[in-house]
Amino acid sequence: MRKIALVLGLAVLLAFAAEKAPAKDKRLYVSTFRTSFHHIGMKISLSGLFNKSPESDTTWQFYGRPNNYVYGFDIFLPSQGEIMALATHTGVHQSRDGGKTWKETSDWKMTEVHSVQFDRTNSDIVYAGTPYGFYKSVDGGHNWQQKNNGLHGPDATYIPSFVVSHVDPDHIFAATEDVVYESKDAGESWRKAGLEIPHIRVIEQNPQDAEMLVVGTEDNGLYFSLSSGKHWEKREDGVVHSTFYTVTFDPTNPEVIYAGGFSTGIYKSVDGGQKWQNYINGLDNLDISTIAVDPIDSQKVYAGSLNGGVFGSEDGGETWSWLGIDNGQISEIKVVDYDGEDNE
Amino acid sequence: MNKRNIISAVLIGFSLVSVSRAQLLSRVEYLKKFDERANALLASYDTLKSANYTVTAARYGTRNGVEIADSLVMELLKRPRGAMFWMVPVITNYIVGKDVMSPECKAAIRNAWKTYAPSRGDTENHWAMYYSALFLAAEQWPDLPGSEWYNGKSSEENRKEAKEYLFDWAKLTTTKGQGEFDSPDYIIEYLHASTILAGFAQDKDLKLLGEMLSEYFLADFAVEHLNQQYGGGHSRIYENKLMEMERSVCSGVAALYFLSGEPRRTGWMVVAILTGYKMPEIIYQIANDREKSYVHRERKRVRHNIRFGKEKNPAVYKYTYMTKDYVIGSLMGGLLQPIQQHTWSVRYNFGKPHSIIFGLHPYWSCYEIGMFFPTFNKLCMDDIVSSKKSYNKHDKWTGGSPNERTFQHKNTLIALYDVPLGTTSNHIDAFFPANLQERIIDKSGWIFCKAGDTYVAWYPLQPGEWNAEYKIAKPAFAAVTGSRVNDGAMPLRNYRFRSWELQNGYVVEVRSKDEIGSFKKFTQKLRSHIPLAVLEEGNVSVAYKNLDADKMEFSFPDGRQLNGEVVDLTQTPLFAGPFLNADVDSQLLEMQYPGKKRILDFKKLEIREE
Incomplete structure (x- = not known):
């Protein structure tokens, strides 16, 4: 979760997209976990999925679902039509009509879903990470099965983030409260992936180098693997913080990496994580939960905070300005390019 | 003497403190006293004009000012909030009042279940209330497609999921123990979940499960009850109610169901009363017999x-x-x-x-x-x-x-x-x-x-x-x-x-x-x-x-x-004790009192008396 979402849509979708937004060539989607200081029974006015054009819109359009904690989302853009999936505290919700209507497609057995992701080539296959383990659907999210084979105990089944390899869709890495786990059979079984560090909060794969994995941890900084999880090293030159909730790659330059977390502001590396520079200029809230890079213009970067809404940068993350969603706890940001060629 | 004073006099007149075995009431006497307390409590709410679902439910229940209730409900439904704390009273209002409420009010309630998406919450009491209320709602509107429900699931899908969860949760509770256990404050949330099933469910299995769970929770309280107080350790209690347990809803539960102490005017009890659920007298006896330590x-x-x-x-x-x-x-x-x-x-x-x-x-x-x-x-x-x-x-x-x-x-x-x-x-x-x-x-x-x-x-x-x-x-x-x-x-x-x-x-x-x-x-x-x-x-x-x-x-x-x-x-x-016994994994609760034994068998889904 909290990864860059680089979703390039099929041209056929433009007609569909135009029905909702006339200029839907590129949209900035943001999910909110909740507003500040919420407890059950209160109105959750800012929870759900929002979107706007990053260039032309001044206001955000609410896409649903209200009264829910939305931890993250994914959007699949096959030729048949757009499918949105939300990871929420009441399970997985899906919309197949551009957010007009939604259905809770999981049942009571799935709760507090932290991350959801479609197989990039087959929307029938959907994965979800939860505090109770890993789940998989092979019918587009209508039925789910828990896949915890090899994940033993509450710490191992606490999965805030996972990544499906973009070169091998059966190879999945999961961040857990225990260590990093990997599955080579599409979630059917799991084993430890070589990093014996607990409290993993996020895991990402370099979109241009499948061997490079990065994890952000609670209290233990950033770790890198250049061997697809076999060996790991801590990279902390220039890093003065220890808790990271998000790691994001520039899709146009494999050496450029962004990271954020508790009180961190934005960290940026331009040499593959060897050295880091910290940027806070214009950030009213330094607790960063998610970062996304525009797939077309990588100088445009977006950051979600954990109480201060969304911030945007037009100079590669060096300076920031507020883009809205007052007090929103932002869980995930994606820049969706509907003008793209495929779903990846 | 005005109506309020009459109610107060009635409430005070039926007080009962911890008693010896010989002083306990017969079943007929118990039910008479229970009804008197319940009716007095309803009467203290069904004349109010404040906009809350407790008042409207009481009005529908006694048929006192149905038009006022309709108006209040429709006003409340303009801004639905409260998640499962909304679901339970709203479905209670609907079921209790549907025969007398206006078509506009019925339509407003139906529409709310389509447009307002209540949270499922994050505790067991939330889930119990959520799924009990959802099941009953899906029974009231049994054949609607997913487009008519806030979660996109059809009536049939909602009933299936709710029933499955409620039985699974009951199994976990009766094999490993209750999770949010023995809470003086939260006992009413569980009783709401179980009594609305006992009183309103058309599904025979869930109706019986609701009855059995109501007995389970009340017996669990009864055995540690002392004069409207919940004794022993608790999973959850608010600080102010720990010091002054009379402010906790458990005192109202004890006053109504156990006939313990002075009656208490507790709005939380209105929903439970309107379900018509009546507790077996063995629990009343367990709650009050303190002849032997x-x-x-x-x-x-x-x-x-x-x-x-x-x-x-x-x-x-x-x-x-x-x-x-x-x-x-x-x-x-x-x-x-x-x-x-x-x-x-x-x-x-x-x-x-x-x-x-x-x-x-x-x-x-x-x-x-x-x-x-x-x-x-x-x-x-x-x-x-x-x-x-x-x-x-x-x-x-x-x-x-x-x-x-x-x-x-x-x-x-x-x-x-x-x-x-x-x-x-x-x-x-x-x-x-x-x-x-x-x-x-x-x-x-x-x-x-x-x-x-x-x-x-x-x-x-x-x-x-x-x-x-x-x-x-x-x-x-x-x-x-x-x-x-x-x-x-x-x-x-x-x-x-x-x-x-x-x-x-x-x-x-x-x-x-x-x-x-x-x-x-x-x-x-x-x-x-x-x-x-x-x-x-x-x-x-x-x-x-x-x-x-x-x-x-x-x-x-x-x-x-x-x-x-x-x-x-x-x-x-x-x-394990003189009144209640159950083994781990048994899915049973055996209640006993001299001359009586009542067994809640959750595995067979039946109540037996010996």
Whole structure:
């Protein structure tokens, strides 16, 4: 979760997209976990999925679902039509009509879903990470099965983030409260992936180098693997913080990496994580939960905070300005390019 | 005499305190008294004009001002909120009132289930209410497609999911124990979930399950009930209600279902009354017969542990000793529930509402919160204290601690603490109410307390300091009176005994006048019973021979011996005592009272009487 979402849509979708937004060539989607200081029974006015054009819109359009904690989302853009999936505290919700209507497609057995992701080539296959383990659907999210084979105990089944390899869709890495786990059979079984560090909060794969994995941890900084999880090293030159909730790659330059977390502001590396520079200029809230890079213009970067809404940068993350969603706890940001060629 | 006064007179006229076996009412008499209390309670709500679903439900129930109820409901539905706390009363209003409410009001309620998306919440009581109410709603509108429901699922899909969850949860509860157990405040949420099923479900299985669960929760309370008080340890209780249990909804439950004490005007009871659910008299008898003192043990379940632990639902072990004058009960200690845990106390009949003595180690941490909530660890504290404001306060009176353990044998309790340096609070606290008749700090080391016919002795293993605390905090008092000096106008609530030693503990002995005679005799006897303690970091233990010559040896955290025999808490059944019994994994609850036995068989889904 909290990864860059680089979703390039099929041209056929433009007609569909135009029905909702006339200029839907590129949209900035943001999910909110909740507003500040919420407890059950209160109105959750800012929870759900929002979107706007990053260039032309001044206001955000609410896409649903209200009264829910939305931890993250994914959007699949096959030729048949757009499918949105939300990871929420009441399970997985899906919309197949551009957010007009939604259905809770999981049942009571799935709760507090932290991350959801479609197989990039087959929307029938959907994965979800939860505090109770890993789940998989092979019918587009209508039925789910828990896949915890090899994940033993509450710490191992606490999965805030996972990544499906973009070169091998059966190879999945999961961040857990225990260590990093990997599955080579599409979630059917799991084993430890070589990093014996607990409290993993996020895991990402370099979109241009499948061997490079990065994890952000609670209290233990950033770790890198250049061997697809076999060996790991801590990279902390220039890093003065220890808790990271998000790691994001520039899709146009494999050496450029962004990271954020508790009180961190934005960290940026331009040499593959060897050295880091910290940027806070214009950030009213330094607790960063998610970062996304525009797939077309990588100088445009977006950051979600954990109480201060969304911030945007037009100079590669060096300076920031507020883009809205007052007090929103932002869980995930994606820049969706509907003008793209495929779903990846 | 106006209607309100008549109601008050009726309410006062049916009071019943703890009674002997011979004084208990017959089934016919019990139901007559129950109906009188229930009707009086409804009558105190069905004339009100305030916009809340309790009032409207009462109006629909008694058919008193249906048009007003319609108007109020439609106004309320313009801004639906409250999640499952909305779902339960709204479906109750609909089912109770649908035969008389206007078509516009019925349509507004139907539309709300399409357009308002209630949260499922994050606790077991939330889920129980959510799925019970959702099931009933899906029965009321049985054939609608997903487009007519807030969650996109059809009526059939919603019924299937709700039924599956409710049976699964009942199975977990009756095999491993209830998760959000024995809560004076939250018992009504569970009773709402079960009684609406018992009263309103058309599905025969769920109707019976609702009836059985209602009995299960009420029997669980009854066996630890003393004069409208819920005795023993609790998974969750609000601080103000811990001190003044009359403000907790359990007092209303006891007043209505157990006919205990003075009737209480508790709005929460309206929904339960309107379901028409009637409790079997055996539970009334268990709740009120205190002719013989008894030990009652239970096994409950830790809330789902999602991380920082070895298992999802560790066991909770409870021990309660009940008499007609007092009840002393305990959980074994440790972190068993987040935030609102109450580990142990002695409660008694004298001096209500401040009729409680207890101790604790004030502890809080994001580690504890993270065990139970999938929140950002670093940000958890702001989230929690937004609704549980005392959670991270050194002076708080609720909450569990990993540095606390108890060992109870009948009316003797030992608590030990081994607190690592640098934890949230470097002290332990004890609560002694100000209305005690005696609070003697004796040279022997004992603190002797007298509360009517109940005597409590407390032996602190380490020195401490006494502070007087008031019902109103000093700044608030000063704001009201303009005075910084307590001139006697500010009511004293309690004395706080605080000890700053990290390796710590105390021994508590409780006896009644019936058990030991005079208070003087109690104090004289105890002066020669001095605990022997070792209080070193990592090595905290005590040996104590109590007034009944039972030798208790306790080593922190879990070394317990009674008269030389190891006490193995892991052998504790779900229920064990003279009135309630159930084995782990049995899916049974056996209720017994002289001449009666009633078995709730959740595996076969049947109730048997022998």
